[in-house]
Amino acid sequence: MFITYHDGSSREITIIDQEVPYPDGKLIVSRTDTAGVITHANQAFIEMSGYSLDELIGINHNILRHPDMPAAAFKDLWVTIQSGKKWHGYVKNLRKDGAFYWVKATVIPNIRNGELMGYTSVRRKPSRSKVDACTALYAQMKMDMPS
Amino acid sequence: MQTYTLSVSPDFSPEHLSGWFIFNTWLQKSLATPFHLELYDEFELQRRDIQLDKIDLIYANPYDAAMLVREKGFKAVARPANTSDEAVIAVLNGSAYLNIDDLKEGAKVATTHDPDVHMMGMIMLEPADLDRSNVIVTPVHSYVIVAKQLLKGEADIGFFLKDAFHDLSDLIRGQMRVLVESQIDVIHHTLLAGPNVQHLIPQLLGNLLNMQDDAKGKAVLESMQMTGWLKMEQEDTEFMIDLIDTLIE
Numbered sequence: 175m176f177i178t179y180h181d182g183s184s185r186e187i188t189i190i191d192q193e194v195p196y197p198d199g200k201l202i203v204s205r206t207d208t209a210g211v212i213t214h215a216n217q218a219f220i221e222m223s224g225y226s227l228d229e230l231i232g233i234n235h236n237i238l239r240h241p242d243m244p245a246a247a248f249k250d251l252w253v254t255i256q257s258g259k260k261w262h263g264y265v266k267n268l269r270k271d272g273a274f275y276w277v278k279a280t281v282i283p284n285i286r287n288g289e290l291m292g293y294t295s296v297r298r299k300p301s302r303s304k305v306d307a308c309t310a311l312y313a314q315m316k317m318d319m320p321s
Numbered sequence: 322m323q324t325y326t327l328s329v330s331p332d333f334s335p336e337h338l339s340g341w342f343i344f345n346t347w348l349q350k351s352l353a354t355p356f357h358l359e360l361y362d363e364f365e366l367q368r369r370d371i372q373l374d375k376i377d378l379i380y381a382n383p384y385d386a387a388m389l390v391r392e393k394g395f396k397a398v399a400r401p402a403n404t405s406d407e408a409v410i411a412v413l414n415g416s417a418y419l420n421i422d423d424l425k426e427g428a429k430v431a432t433t434h435d436p437d438v439h440m441m442g443m444i445m446l447e448p449a450d451l452d453r454s455n456v457i458v459t460p461v462h463s464y465v466i467v468a469k470q471l472l473k474g475e476a477d478i479g480f481f482l483k484d485a486f487h488d489l490s491d492l493i494r495g496q497m498r499v500l501v502e503s504q505i506d507v508i509h510h511t512l513l514a515g516p517n518v519q520h521l522i523p524q525l526l527g528n529l530l531n532m533q534d535d536a537k538g539k540a541v542l543e544s545m546q547m548t549g550w551l552k553m554e555q556e557d558t559e560f561m562i563d564l565i566d567t568l569i570e
Contacts, residue, residue: 199501199503
């Protein structure tokens with residue numbers, strides 16, 4: 175299937191209905207520039223996303239976007255962090271192989287000498303009850319407002 | 322000549338702390354400057370003296386490093402090579418809990434006042450829908466007391482700094498098992514210089530980076546259970562502080 179991003183670009187993706195469990199105790203850490211282009215990724219990010227470090231660096235973070243995620247969730251993320259605030263949310267991420275994994279994500283703006291330099295995103299293991307609730311909520315949001 | 326004060330985050334076992342006395346002697350010789358090593362049993366007492374500007378050089382835990390850099394004007398100098406701060410959640414060997422998801426509301430948690438380990442421990446409880454509102458947290462003064470709380474059945478789980486857990490005696494550690502261990506990799510203690518000693522940073526950093534190449538310096542490192550130091554760039558410090566910020570609710 176094809177996925178279209180907010181900037182109008184699109185790419186063909188493979189979707190497999192298979193969840194990869196988030197490992198206990200790990201944190202996925204990445205940084206992007208102000209446009210969302212990845213500048214740093216840790217080993218946990220590489221392992222969970224299925225991409226190599228070379229494939230991740232320089233590419234937009236929306237490569238992880240799963241088509242089950244409603245556009246409104248990402249809009250809320252960008253509005254929040256562009257206003258200089260921290261954003262929390264539960265996100266279904268797309269792996270390179272088409273499988274998915276759920277995360278509890280936090281994104282904060284990186285301010286240096288009063289200037290916005292980019293964003294840091296940290297993802298951790300979510301509870302199953304939160305994943306189940308978000309699965310239902312996001313499906314409803316997609317039905318109410320298809321992207 | 323003015324005597325400056327060196328301090329160390331109060332989250333280390335006595336075995337680790339003895340190495341800091343040796344380091345302080347090395348530090349004074351290498352900088353030809355007097356330093357007094359001030360150790361604290363409690364985080365709160367150390368933070369009080371930080372606020373009173375009584376500490377000039379500090380080996381700080383990541384959580385306190387954020388406050389020291391952003392509020393007190395400290396600058397990061399170096400961090401230990403080949404190590405990071407990780408947390409362990411442990412239970413008694415005979416505990417019915419086999420993984421985090423087995424834990425239920427009302428679980429009794431023994432923890433220390435070590436802020437980053439407590440934070441990491443609480444994060445590792447989140448997958449079981451547990452947070453400070455539905456667990457019973459008992460903060461104690463040391464990891465040995467956390468272990469005793471478990472052994473006496475007064476706690477279901479205990480939060481430990483990974484290094485401190487492995488520093489426990491075989492007799493105590495052998496009665497416990499690790500339920501889950503963090504693999505964060507990017508959070509670590511940092512040697513920070515306060516405004517009064519920042520003129521010493523270039524010489525101090527050079528000496529620290531050369532420690533491992535010198536027999537005496539290497540012996541000091543071994544006494545601190547370290548292999549060497551790595552330079553902390555300003556951006557490395559800012560990144561770690563940002564990361565801590567993402568983890569604080």
